[in-house]
Amino acid sequence: MVTMAEARAPRRPHEGEDIRRARRGRRSRASAREAAAGWGFVGPALVIVLGLTIFPGIWALVLSFRTWDGFSPPESVGLQNYADLMSDDALRAAVLHTLLYTALFVPASVVLGLFLATALNRRIRFVSLYRTAVFAPFVASAVATGILTTYLFSPQFGLVNNVLRLLHVPPQGWLESRSEALVVIVIMSLWGQAAFTTVIYLAALQDVPLEVIEAATVDGASRWQRFRHVVWPHLLPVTAFVAVYQTIEALQLFDLVFVTTRGGPLDATQTIVFYIWKVAFHKLQFGYGSAIAYGLFLVTLVVTILVTLAQRRAARKDLR
Known part of the structure; x- marks a missing residue:
């Protein structure tokens, strides 16, 4: 108390x-x-x-500043490995193949993913089943995708050539043709990777405010006008992310090439990462392979920065 x-x-x-x-x-x-x-x-x-x-x-x-075969003691060579990058014809060809693959794959994956996401962003029957079917190839392993590619595009027994024969179209060389093998790699990459862009765009489309779309509809905007002036500005940040991610994936392509063509025919599908593997683990030039890998890292970093800045600038202009 x-x-x-x-x-x-x-x-x-x-x-x-x-x-x-x-x-x-x-x-x-x-x-x-x-x-x-x-x-x-x-x-x-x-x-x-x-x-x-x-x-x-x-x-x-x-x-990357040494020569080493994995057995003998490494020897320092300074910047010689990086200097050799400039005079390596095989590396130059691998860079061209990788750039061509990137130029074909990245825009196609973005457009196809946006198209599929728009088609699946509706209230239709069995939409969950359709979404699962689209996403299923993304979770498949590269080995499974490579085996499927070999089966579909085999010049002798492939399903695609069998269909062409039924249509009275001459069969193609596909994976055994220098001019067609890289196109097949792009097609099968899209089969697996377009699911990723579809899921990303689908999530972004569902975040677009419905009241804004309804207001545009009341004002008399057509479907294309609603997409162009209402939906697309909301998708620009997602597009920047998808473009950067798919560009990095394209520059690092290895597994599908390794399973299907091993860089052939006549090195027509030899990419940068496959060439790094070939130099390091076949020729046992670990120092030179490391120098190529760091060159690829710098290029990837620069490309990522440039694509991000370009997308941000485009987004600012569109919002104005």
């Missing part, structure tokens, strides 16, 4: 500040415990990821 004297006794001037400090200390200790628990869960996976990315990247950078 508090007496009148105790009630009238003045509080210490710093008593309230001490209480607030004690509360802040308890909150900080609780936050520290939560952070420690979080890092305890994330830490092992983070160590593995960094170990599989940072260490190989640093080691490849060191090797």
Whole structure:
């Protein structure tokens, strides 16, 4: 029971500040415990990821200034490996093949993904089944896609040539033709990767405000006008992301080429990454292969920055 004297006794001037400090200390200790628990869960996976990315990247950078066959001691050569990049005809051909593949694949994947997403962004029967069917090729492994490619486009027993024979059209060489093999790689890449762009665009289309579209409809805008002036501005940031992502994927194409053509016929489908694998693990020139890999990294970084800046500038102009 508090007496009148105790009630009238003045509080210490710093008593309230001490209480607030004690509360802040308890909150900080609780936050520290939560952070420690979080890092305890994330830490092992983070160590593995960094170990599989940072260490190989640093080691490849060191090797790019040396010659090493994997057995004998490495020898320092300075910038010679990077100088050899300029005079390598096989690398130049691989760069041209990769650029041609990128020029065919990236716009086609963006347009096809946008078309499929627009078609699936409707209230129709079995729409969930259609969406699953479109996305299924994306989760298929590159080995499965390569086996399917070989089966479909085999010049002798392929399904595509059998259909052409029924239509009285001369069969094509496909994977055995220098002029057609890269086109087949693009087609099968679209079969697998267009699902990714479709899902991204579908999510973006569902975020477009319906009231804005309805207002445009009331104002008499046609379907194309609604898409051009209402929907498309909302899709520009997504388009920038998709273009950058697909460009990086195109520049790093390896698995589908490895499973189907192994760079043939006559190196017609040899891409940069496949050439890096060939130089490093076939010719055992790990230093030169590392130099090519870092050259590809710099090119990818520059392309990513340029595409992002171009898309942002286009978005600003469109919003104006």
